[in-house]
Amino acid sequence: MKSSPLTILFLVLLFQENLFSATADRLLIENTCKGTPSYNLCLSVLLADPHSQNADLTGLAIIAVYAVKNNGYQTLQQIEALKKFHPELMAALTQCGEVYKGVVDVDVPLSINALNLGNPKFAEDGMADTAVESQACERSFQDHAQTSPMTNANKAMEDVANVARAIIRMLL
Amino acid sequence: MMASLSDVENSITTSTLPYSYAPLPNGEQPAGNDRPVHSSRKTALFLVSVFLAVASLVALFAGNGPVLPKNLNTSAVPSTAGMPEKVAPLSRGVEKGVSEKSFHPLLGADNSFPWSNNMLDWQRTAFHFQPKKNWMNDPNGPVFYNGWYHLFYQYHPDAPVWGKIVWGHAVSKDLINWRHLPIAMETDEWYDEQGVWTGSATILPNGELVVLYTGSTNESVQVQNLAYPADPSDPLLIKWVKYPGNPVLVPPPGIDNKDFRDPTTAWKTPEGKWRITIGSKINKTGISLVYDTEDFKTFELLDGLLHAVPGTGMWECVDFYPISKQGENGLDTSVDGPGVKHVVKASMDDDRNDYYAIGTYDAYKGKWTPDNPTLDVGIGLRYDYGIYYASKTFYDQNKQRRVLWSWIKETDTEASDIKKGWASLMGVPRTIVLDKKTQSNIIQWPVEEINLLRTNLTVFKNVVVESGSLVPLNLPSASQLDIVAEFEVDKKTVERLNGADIAYDCAKNGGAAQRGALGPFGFSVLAHEGLAEHTPVYFYVAKGVDGNLQTFFCADQSRSSNANDVDKSIYGSIVPVLKGEKLAMRILVDHSIVESFAQEGRTCITSRVYPTKAINNNAQLFLFNNATATKVTASVNVWQMNSAHV
Numbered sequence: 001m002k003s004s005p006l007t008i009l010f011l012v013l014l015f016q017e018n019l020f021s022a023t024a025d026r027l028l029i030e031n032t033c034k035g036t037p038s039y040n041l042c043l044s045v046l047l048a049d050p051h052s053q054n055a056d057l058t059g060l061a062i063i064a065v066y067a068v069k070n071n072g073y074q075t076l077q078q079i080e081a082l083k084k085f086h087p088e089l090m091a092a093l094t095q096c097g098e099v100y101k102g103v104v105d106v107d108v109p110l111s112i113n114a115l116n117l118g119n120p121k122f123a124e125d126g127m128a129d130t131a132v133e134s135q136a137c138e139r140s141f142q143d144h145a146q147t148s149p150m151t152n153a154n155k156a157m158e159d160v161a162n163v164a165r166a167i168i169r170m171l172l
Numbered sequence: 173m174m175a176s177l178s179d180v181e182n183s184i185t186t187s188t189l190p191y192s193y194a195p196l197p198n199g200e201q202p203a204g205n206d207r208p209v210h211s212s213r214k215t216a217l218f219l220v221s222v223f224l225a226v227a228s229l230v231a232l233f234a235g236n237g238p239v240l241p242k243n244l245n246t247s248a249v250p251s252t253a254g255m256p257e258k259v260a261p262l263s264r265g266v267e268k269g270v271s272e273k274s275f276h277p278l279l280g281a282d283n284s285f286p287w288s289n290n291m292l293d294w295q296r297t298a299f300h301f302q303p304k305k306n307w308m309n310d311p312n313g314p315v316f317y318n319g320w321y322h323l324f325y326q327y328h329p330d331a332p333v334w335g336k337i338v339w340g341h342a343v344s345k346d347l348i349n350w351r352h353l354p355i356a357m358e359t360d361e362w363y364d365e366q367g368v369w370t371g372s373a374t375i376l377p378n379g380e381l382v383v384l385y386t387g388s389t390n391e392s393v394q395v396q397n398l399a400y401p402a403d404p405s406d407p408l409l410i411k412w413v414k415y416p417g418n419p420v421l422v423p424p425p426g427i428d429n430k431d432f433r434d435p436t437t438a439w440k441t442p443e444g445k446w447r448i449t450i451g452s453k454i455n456k457t458g459i460s461l462v463y464d465t466e467d468f469k470t471f472e473l474l475d476g477l478l479h480a481v482p483g484t485g486m487w488e489c490v491d492f493y494p495i496s497k498q499g500e501n502g503l504d505t506s507v508d509g510p511g512v513k514h515v516v517k518a519s520m521d522d523d524r525n526d527y528y529a530i531g532t533y534d535a536y537k538g539k540w541t542p543d544n545p546t547l548d549v550g551i552g553l554r555y556d557y558g559i560y561y562a563s564k565t566f567y568d569q570n571k572q573r574r575v576l577w578s579w580i581k582e583t584d585t586e587a588s589d590i591k592k593g594w595a596s597l598m599g600v601p602r603t604i605v606l607d608k609k610t611q612s613n614i615i616q617w618p619v620e621e622i623n624l625l626r627t628n629l630t631v632f633k634n635v636v637v638e639s640g641s642l643v644p645l646n647l648p649s650a651s652q653l654d655i656v657a658e659f660e661v662d663k664k665t666v667e668r669l670n671g672a673d674i675a676y677d678c679a680k681n682g683g684a685a686q687r688g689a690l691g692p693f694g695f696s697v698l699a700h701e702g703l704a705e706h707t708p709v710y711f712y713v714a715k716g717v718d719g720n721l722q723t724f725f726c727a728d729q730s731r732s733s734n735a736n737d738v739d740k741s742i743y744g745s746i747v748p749v750l751k752g753e754k755l756a757m758r759i760l761v762d763h764s765i766v767e768s769f770a771q772e773g774r775t776c777i778t779s780r781v782y783p784t785k786a787i788n789n790n791a792q793l794f795l796f797n798n799a800t801a802t803k804v805t806a807s808v809n810v811w812q813m814n815s816a817h818v
Binding site for chain 1: 392430
C-alpha cells in the first residue's frame with residue numbers, strides 16, 4: 001500500500017490527539033482519586049470501567065456507585081454461601097443479608113438517581129448509609145457473641161462506599 | 173463556633189453567679205401542698221420524688237450496669253429511710269393498679285435489633301407535621317392566605333427515600349392540626365421534569381399570591397419558574413397553574429447549571445420593584461444573587477451580590493428577612509427602617525447545617541453586611557445544633573409573627589425508612605425575634621398554639637438532686653411530653669471552686685457520662701428503667717480561670733438506643749446566660765423527635781432518637797445530676813401532650 005507523507009502526518013496527528021485527551025482524562029481520574037481516602041482503590045475502581053475515559057466528575061461518581069453495587073451483589077452471594085457452611089451464624093448472616101439488600105436495592109438507586117437528577121447531597125447520603133450498613137453487619141456478629149467471617153468483605157464495602165462518597169462530595 | 177460565642181458570653185456575665193432563684197415560669201400554677209390542683213396524688217408524687225432523689229447513683233451513665241461514680245465529692249448521700257438502694261424507680265401506674273409486668277422489657281425475643289414493627293410504629297410522631305407515608309424534605313412556600321396556613325413541601329410520592337420530587341400540600345388553621353391536600357405541583361413540564369424543587373410564596377399588595385420555585389429541567393439544569401393558584405377564591409388553593417412563559421430565570425453567566433436554586437419570598441425595593449435573592453456558589457465561596465422584577469416574569473440581575481462568604485460552599489435555601497430591634501412582633505418581609513435589622517440565613521450544602529447572621533441591609537445597593545464578621549453566614553451561629561436543615565420563614569400576618577419551618581431528616585438507615593414506610597418530619601414551627609438582651613442572636617420558641625396540646629400537668633418543685641444522683645419522674649407516660657424546667661447550682665460551691673481553662677465541646681467531651689465539677693445535669697428522656705437506653709439533655713457549667721462561668725447545652729444520643737445502625741452523635745453549643753437569669757430548659761418529646769431549648773430559645777437542639785426498649789410504656793423521664801461538686805435544685809413542669817391531626 002502506498003502511504004503518502006500527508007496520510008502519515010494525518011495519522012500521527014490523530015494518534016497524538018487521542019493520546020493527549022487520554023492523558024487529560026487520566027489526570028482528572030488521578031486528581032479525583034487523590035481527594036478520596038483510598039487512592040489506589042479509587043484508581044482501580046475507576047480505571048476498571050472504560051467509561052471513565054470520557055467521564056466528567058458526575059460520571060466518575062456514578063462509576064464508583066456502580067462499583068458499590070457490584071460489591072454488594074458479590075457480598076450477598078458470599079452471605080448465601082456462608083449460610084450453607086456455617087448454620088450456627090444464621091442469625092447474624094440473616095441480618096447482614098438484609099442490610100446488604102438495602103445497599104443494593106435502596107442506597108445505590110438513591111445515589112444514582114440523585115446524581116442523575118442533579119442533587120448530589122442525597123447521593124452522598126446513600127453512600128454514607130452504605131458504610132453504616134456494612135458496619136452494622138460486622139457488629140451483628142459481635143451482638144451474637146460470634147467471630148465475624150465477613151470482616152474483610154465489610155471493610156471492602158465500607159472502603160468503596162467511602163471512595164464514592166468522597167467523589168460525590170466534590171460535586172457539592 | 174463555640175469559641176466565638178464566648179466573646180458574647182464573657183462580655184455580659186460577671187464573676188458573681190449569673191443566675192439566681194426565680195419563681196416558676198409565668199402562667200403556670202404550681203400544684204403545691206396548699207393547692208392540690210388535680211388531686212392529692214400530686215402531693216404524694218411530689219414527696220415521693222423528693223425522697224427518691226437520693227436513692228441512686230449515676231454511674232449507670234458510664235457503664236453497662238450500676239457502678240460507683242468516681243470522685244463523689246459530696247458528703248454521704250443522705251439515705252431515705254426505708255427506700256431500697258437499687259435504682260428501680262417507683263413503678264408508674266402502680267397506684268392505678270397497672271401490673272408490674274408492663275415495666276419489664278418484652279419477653280421472648282431479643283428486642284434490640286433488628287427492628288420490630290412495634291419499635292418502628294412507635295417512631296411516628298403525634299404532633300409533628302409529616303405526610304402519611306413516603307419521603308419529605310424542604311418546607312416550601314409557607315404562607316397565611318385567606319384564613320388558612322399553607323405548607324407545601326418537597327415530597328417523593330413513590331418511596332420513603334428522596335427521588336423525583338413534587339410539591340406536597342397541607343393546610344391548617346392553627347399550625348398544629350393539618351388537613352392533607354392533593355399534590356400541588358407535579359413534574360409535568362420539561363422545565364421541572366427532574367423535580368419541582370424548593371420555592372417561596374409572596375403575597376402582593378392586591379392580595380394576589382405568587383410562587384417562585386426551582387425546576388430541575390429534563391437536562392438537570394436548575395431554573396426558576398413562576399406559579400400561581402388556579403382559583404384564588406379557593407381558600408384551600410388546591411389547584412395551581414404554571415406560568416406558560418416558564419422558566420422566568422435561567423443560570424446567569426458564570427454560574428453553574430447546578431448551582432442556582434431556592435428563590436426567596438420577594439420584598440419591595442425603594443423604587444417600588446420586587447426583589448428576590450437566590451443562593452449559589454463560585455468555586456468554594458457561597459454567594460447570594462439578587463434579582464429585581466416588576467411582574468415576576470422578567471427579572472434584572474443586580475451587579476453585585478447580597479452577600480458572600482469564602483469557604484462556605486453552596487448556599488441552599490437562602491432566607492432574608494427583617495427583625496425588629498425593639499418590638500416583639502415579626503415584620504413583613506418588605507419592612508425596612510432604622511428600627512430594623514436584617515437576617516441572612518443559608519443552608520450549607522457542605523455540612524448540612526442552617527446558619528444565620530444579623531446585619532444591616534442597604535436597600536439602594538442591594539447589599540447586606542453582618543454586624544459581626546467573625547459570626548458571618550456559614551461560619552457563625554446556627555438556628556439549631558442538631559438535625560435541622562433547609563429551613564424557611566414566613567411572615568404570619570394573622571398573628572404578626574415571623575414563623576420558622578424546618579426539615580428534620582431521619583438519622584436511622586434508609587433500610588429502616590423503607591421498612592417503616594416513611595421518612596422525615598417538620599420541626600415544630602417556631603417564632604423568631606431578636607434577643608433584646610444580647611442583641612446579637614435571635615430567639616426561637618415553639619409557636620404558642622403547641623401549648624393547646626398540653627394536658628395533665630405534673631409539677632416537681634424544688635427537687636434537690638444531689639451530686640451523682642438520678643431522680644425518676646413519675647409520669648403516666650413519657651413519649652409525648654412538654655417539659656419546662658429551671659435549674660440552680662449551689663452558689664457556695666461555685667464561689668469556692670477554682671477556675672480552669674474551659675475546653676468543653678458537647679460533641680467531643682463524652683456526653684453525659686463525662687463528669688465535671690458543675691455538670692452535666694438535666695433530664696434523661698426516652699429512658700429505659702435501667703438506663704440501658706436513654707437520651708440526656710443537659711447543661712454543663714464550667715468556671716474559667718477568670719472566674720466567669722460558661723454554660724453549654726447538649727443533647728446526647730450516644731446511649732439513646734441499643735440498635736447499632738442509628739446516629740449516636742452528641743449535639744450542642746455554648747448558650748449565653750445573663751446575670752440574673754436562671755438556667756432554663758424546655759424539651760418537647762414526641763416519640764422519635766426531641767426538641768430542646770435553652771434560655772427561652774437562645775440555643776436549640778433537635779434530635780432524632782430510635783430506642784428499641786425505651787418505647788411505649790417503657791419510656792420514662794429522669795432528672796439527673798452528674799456533677800461532682802454541686803447539688804442542683806430543679807423545678808419542673810411536665811405536661812402530657814395530646815396528639816394533633818398531622
